[in-house]
Amino acid sequence: MNKKNNKKPTFLFIGRNSTDGIFSKKNKKLLSDPLDDNNPITVQVLGICSALAITVQLKPAVVMTASVIFVMACSNVIISILRNLIPNRIRIIVFLVVISSLVALVDQFLKAYAYDVSKELSIFIGLIVTNCIVMGRLEAYALGNSVWKSFLDGIGNAIGYGVILILVAFFRELLGSGNLWGMQVVPDFLYESWYVNNGLMLLSPMALITVGIIIWIQRSFNKKLIEKG
Template identity: 55%
Template sequence: MADTIVDSKKQGGLLGKEDMKLLKDPLHSNNPLTIQVLGICSALAVTGSVSKSLVMAVALIFVCAASSLIISLLRNSIPSSIRMIVQLLVIAGLVQIVEIVLGAYAYTAYVELSVFIGLIITNCIVMGRLEAFAMGNNPKQAFLDGIGNGLGYGWILVAMAVVRELFGKGTFMGWVILPPDIYTANNLMVLPASSLFVIGIFIWIQRAVDPELVDKS
């Protein structure tokens, strides 16, 4: 996870080339789920239905981006001996905000996701980005990096959920796509274990399309 510190002075415009790289890289060539294999735990748990994974993806993008921004703003003042505690406090606070807001404005999602909202705190992507990037880069870049990684996680999560929900229940966002008399739902796809197959296939496809990602060793 070695990240080069980006020199913002070389860039022109609102989002320079380097900034776009921060946003784009996590979507494909440095994807937190399929390349770095972080955050697998929640990918197993919440990808059973598309609506659930969408809420989770949005929540993670928010937590990841906001915590990167806050930590980057504070980075010069945080005493180094307690930096991880401060990072955790910021993440936990933001997750709590997500939980309170969901409880008030998206109660069904709040009940469905239950413990998994709280478990965003332990999602290694968030803290990983804070340690590896936000602690050493300026707020704008850290924010973009947070958004990028959140999106990189989110799109794989939703894509997995589409596959699992379609074959597991024959539906998409609850709408029936494959009626039961044509397609008998495969219950295995609803179980968490199936997400391991699905993510394995995703990783395979990604590396087949782009052979540069294959680990040389």
């Protein structure tokens, strides 16, 4: 480890040690990279479990995305602030404590202000703790980078995760129950003539297949992702 760097901690001082500005090209890349080139779900294939579980309808997917954005941004910032204080041997435990406290906070707030949503998401809010993306970003990024950068990285990855989640939920709700956001969008005359909802879309296997199709489409457009040889 570089001892010189340790003596001058970048405690909360946004961009003091780095030469680039708040929204430099490098920092913007932190936001945009996880959306496409380095998407946590479609490229790193992390956080699949929740992508299966809560994508039956659009609404819980959006709430889940919002919660994950909050948890990831906060936990990345907190860990980045503490990164020069955390004892190396227990760092994973510290990550867990920080993430689970944030999740407990989200849960409490939902129960008080959005009771129906909290009932709908029930255990899945708690399962944010086990979302490998959160833990992965803390270990891989926040532990070694400044606060502002970690914040952007957290937001970027959470949005990258959320975009796929919402996309999958969109198709599953539309094709599976003919609704969007709980409202019927497939017109009645289609049902009366020949159209039937695809019940299979509501089951978890179709979430995997939908994610697979999204990966396929993404790779056929993004040449960087195609493995050589």
